[in-house]
Amino acid sequence: MTEPWRDPLLPASERVADLLERMTVEEKAGQLTGFWALPSDPGAPVAPMEDDSGEPSPGFDDVVAHGLGQLTRVYGTAPITAEAGMERLASLQRQVTASGRFGIPAVAHEECLTGFMTFGATVFPGPLAWGASFDPGLVRQMAAAIGAGMRRVGVHQGLAPVLDVVRDYRWGRTEECIGEDPYLVGAIGTAYVQGLEGAGIVATLKHFAGYSASRGGRNMAPVASGPREFADVLVEPFVRALREGGARSVMNSYTDVDGVPVAADATVLTDLLRGELGFGGVVVADYYAVSFLQTRHGVAGSRGAAGALALTAGIDVELPTARCYGEPLTALVRSGALAEEVVDRAAERVLLQKAELGLLDPDWEPVRPEPVPLDPPENRALARLLAERSTVLLANDGTLPLRPCRVAISGPYADDPQVFLGCYSFPNHVALPGDLGLDIPTLGEALTAAGFTVTPDDPDVNVLVLGDRAGMFGRGTSGEGCDAETLDLPGDQAALAAAVLDSGVPTVLVLVSGRPYALGALAERASAVVQTFFPGEEGGTALARIISGAAEPSGRLPVSVPRHTGGQPGTYLRPRLGGHTDWSSVDPTPLFPFGHGLSWTSFDYSELSVDPVAATDGTVAVSATVRNVGEVTGTEVVQLYLSDPVASVVRPQRWLAGFGRVELEPGTAARVTFSVHADRTSFTGIDLRRRVEPGEIRVAVGRSSGDLPLQGSFTLHGPVRHPGTDRVLSVPVEIVPVS
Structure with missing residues (x-):
């Protein structure tokens, strides 16, 4: 007779109870x-290692x-x-x-x-x-x-x-x-x-x-x-x-x-x-x-x-x-x-x-070895698509997208395929010498494949690749144990950028990094600035497609880009006195705010509609019309922010409440509607209980946390509520094409 704990037809709780009764401590x-x-010679550490008093594990x-x-x-x-x-x-x-x-x-x-x-x-x-x-x-x-x-x-x-x-x-x-x-x-x-x-x-x-x-x-x-x-x-x-x-x-x-x-x-x-x-x-x-x-x-x-x-x-x-x-x-x-x-x-x-997981079942068997493709074409296609959609165009004077021309690629990471990989990628985490086990085109190789002539002589455009090399515990400029003292670009990269910009040749700065860096005047002098955050094995191809205009830079900043190296921490999610004030000489206002990102086209926002009132357990509809007023198809990330002008504790100036990606052909528009439950205004009160308070809530819809052309408000009526962990956590968004 099968012991109860081995019977997959019994509830898991009964099986485990039977097993525990049979086990010694x-x-x-x-x-x-x-x-x-671990291998006998593990080489460089691949995790925080522990060795106390020489007592072995x-x-x-x-x-x-x-x-x-x-x-x-x-x-x-x-x-x-x-x-x-x-x-x-x-x-x-x-x-x-x-x-x-x-x-x-x-x-x-x-x-x-x-x-x-x-x-x-x-x-x-x-x-x-x-x-x-x-x-x-x-x-x-x-x-x-x-x-x-x-x-x-x-x-x-x-x-x-x-x-x-x-x-x-x-x-x-x-x-x-x-x-x-x-x-x-x-x-x-x-x-x-x-x-x-x-x-x-x-x-x-x-x-x-x-x-x-x-x-x-x-x-x-x-x-x-x-x-x-x-x-x-x-x-x-x-x-x-x-x-x-x-x-x-x-x-x-x-x-x-x-x-x-x-x-x-x-x-x-x-x-x-x-x-x-x-x-x-x-x-x-x-x-x-x-x-x-x-x-x-x-x-x-x-x-x-x-x-x-x-x-x-x-x-x-x-x-x-x-x-x-x-x-x-x-x-x-x-x-x-x-x-x-x-x-x-x-x-x-x-x-x-x-x-x-089936590990208590009597028919469990260990995995059977066989050749398995770990980097199939469908994975690479998905990696490239995500790399493209996450690339952020920070600034552009019209230089991008480039048509095939003579391009000079320089910078410490211009010919380094590992620059596209994060700390928890196998080549960087295990610190492989030589063979990466993958085909990873550099940006230069990808631009050549896209039809550009890559040459250091008399270029039409400079492409300067700056940023980080991910590693572990000091083996990189980004990654676990690779903290930074300042947000200056690592090493002599800022001086290099200044020298390239001084050449007078239109220059595209490409940042491939694991954190945002203070770009200051460099960004203002560059013809265009492209930010990507360790875009993976298809990063070079994705960047080449964006630089050439074959793909769209539809990414938006998940972190702000600081103007200066000081003023940390400097995230956008801060109260009024956490930003620039007359009472401090430090101005943490970012160069590019959270949510920022440009496209190959332009979008217009209009016709904001906000339900004027709702109960403290109710829902408010916030709608806006977004129109592509440019000449090419593009994607806008429509962002909804809320703010609470009077609350029982200090609140952030604004917080992201919802977002939606909207792809529009030239001249077309969409009506974007957010359904905002009152729980999305909740916070931890003085008594350390989560609460929804009655009163005015301000609404802003736009392109980023720093570019919000549509402003409105609604009022919550009713008693203070104390929602639990069953509270509404998300804001659904509906996108409907309009004429």
């Missing part, structure tokens, strides 16, 4: 650990003796083919199932922030580019493609997306974020989750919560966020990705918030995440975050104490490998210092997810 704890099979045989929760980055640690990776994964899974009494396989997880992070897999544009596209549907397609490839090779879980809201552009991990506005981050991040989860891959939301608000933009530095910023800005995207996206995993933030490391904070990982937000999935540790409670934060005196703190707070699985869970944890249970119920709670969550 060591077997339950075994499900809470990961194992990272347990070996594979010791870790799997009682079962194993997760296998860490079988594909994403060293360059291997898909087929070799499948062989390796199958071998490890057979060892896992043969070692424990119950034969339960491990969850295999991989990074997937810019695509499946393995040798030879498609490198898509990075998250800032997703934000710049203002195109959730296209991001959902990308994530579905990423998930399908991972699923095919036996991966169960992806460590993405990053939902940290950018607060200080100097932070090296800005490139991993979607933008500086929580509504944009929530909309795009949720679309990514839907695509990945729809492909059968467990999406992991990172980093819950507060990571991006570290002091001075320094990686892993303390966070001093107040409760309103924490709730209304930093946590808000997670609410939507959990509720509308259905993410089944969450990863903790490394940082401490007001002196309490998130990895040891039950008020964040249990009370907020599970109690208030209703999360029922698995919380995994960011790599070595549990160990860091002892060695970096100093709130635990031993590995076991660190493990007990993290497990009690709500971290279910220690990643990337067993250090503080496993034996140190079970020793505390055996001694009575830690209640076994805490282990049971996490083990139940892990096993329920394994049941969902």
Whole structure:
């Protein structure tokens, strides 16, 4: 007779309850650990590494003796083919199932922030580019493609997306974020989750919560966020990705918030995440975050104490490998210092997810090795489309688009294909020398293919390629651990740009970067400025198509571009006294504001209509007509902003409430209608409860946060409301062609 836990016809909760009754504490704890099979010579570090007092981590045989929760980055640690990776994964899974009494396989997880992070897999544009596209549907397609490839090779879980809201552009991990506005981050991040989860891959939301608000933009530095910023800005995207996206995993933030490391904070990982937000999935540790409670934060005196703190707070699985869970944890249970119920709670969550993934079923088999194309043509086409739609034309005096002519391409990244790839792409993350495993055209090669004559002699136009090289822990100018002291262009790039501009030849500045840089007078002197945020393997081709006019630059800024290097943090989401005032000599007004972006055509806004009143639990319709008044077809990103002129706490001057991409032929128009629920005006009040207040709400519709030609208002009537996490999180948009 089949044991109940092996019966796939029974509810997962019954199966897991039966299994837990049969397990020893060591077997339950075994499900809470990961194992990272690092190569004997790992080379440059590919994650924050941990080495305390020379005490080694347990070996594979010791870790799997009682079962194993997760296998860490079988594909994403060293360059291997898909087929070799499948062989390796199958071998490890057979060892896992043969070692424990119950034969339960491990969850295999991989990074997937810019695509499946393995040798030879498609490198898509990075998250800032997703934000710049203002195109959730296209991001959902990308994530579905990423998930399908991972699923095919036996991966169960992806460590993405990053939902940290950018607060200080100097932070090296800005490139991993979607933008500086929580509504944009929530909309795009949720679309990514839907695509990945729809492909059968467990999406992991990172980093819950507060990571991006570290002091001075320094990686892993303390966070001093107040409760309103924490709730209304930093946590808000997670609410939507959990509720509308259905993410089944969450990863903790490394940082401490007001002196309490998130990895040891039950008020964040249990009370907020599970109690208030209703999360029922698995919380995994960011790599070595549990160990860091002892060695970096100093709130635990031993590995076991660190493990007990993290497990009690709500971290279910220690990643990337067993250090503080496993034996140190079970020793505390055996001694009575830690209640076994805490282990049971996490083990139940892990096993329920394994049941969902089919890992408890009697017919489970490891992946069968076979050749798998990891960069198929359809992926490249999707990568190119997203790269095009996320490219932002910041300025243009009419020089662009270029017709075939003599072009001089210069700059430190003119002939570097890796410049298009983010920190969490395999070539940059694992620091491959030589073979990238992919065909990545440089901009020069792409322009040549587009019919331009690339030559340094007597050019008609200079194309100057500036920006970042992504890397890890100081190996780049952008990326994890690559924080910036200022927002000056790295190295001597500003001087180089000035010298090229002094030549008198019309010059197009092309910025390929992981953060915005202060461009100042350089942008004003250039004939055109094009910004792209690590556009992936098709970045060169996409840029060439845009420069030549074969494609349209329909991206919009997901972060503001500062005018000066000072004044940080300088995001647009700030109250009145956070901007330029008569009481400070520092002016943080950006050179190009959040949401800005030009096109090959022009658009006119007219006929604003706003419902004048609504209840504090009602909905307001905001409509405007947008017309293409230029001579070519173009795409406008219509943006809706709200502001609250009188509130019980200080509010931002304006916040993004909705957006929609509208493609229009010359002379045609569309009526764009936003349905704004009163919940989109809610905020955290003085009593730390979310509230909707009666009173005037101002409305603005336009091209960017700094260009809003249509202004109106509506009034909310009724009592103060206290909406919960079931509140309305999004603003639907309807686009109807009009004559």
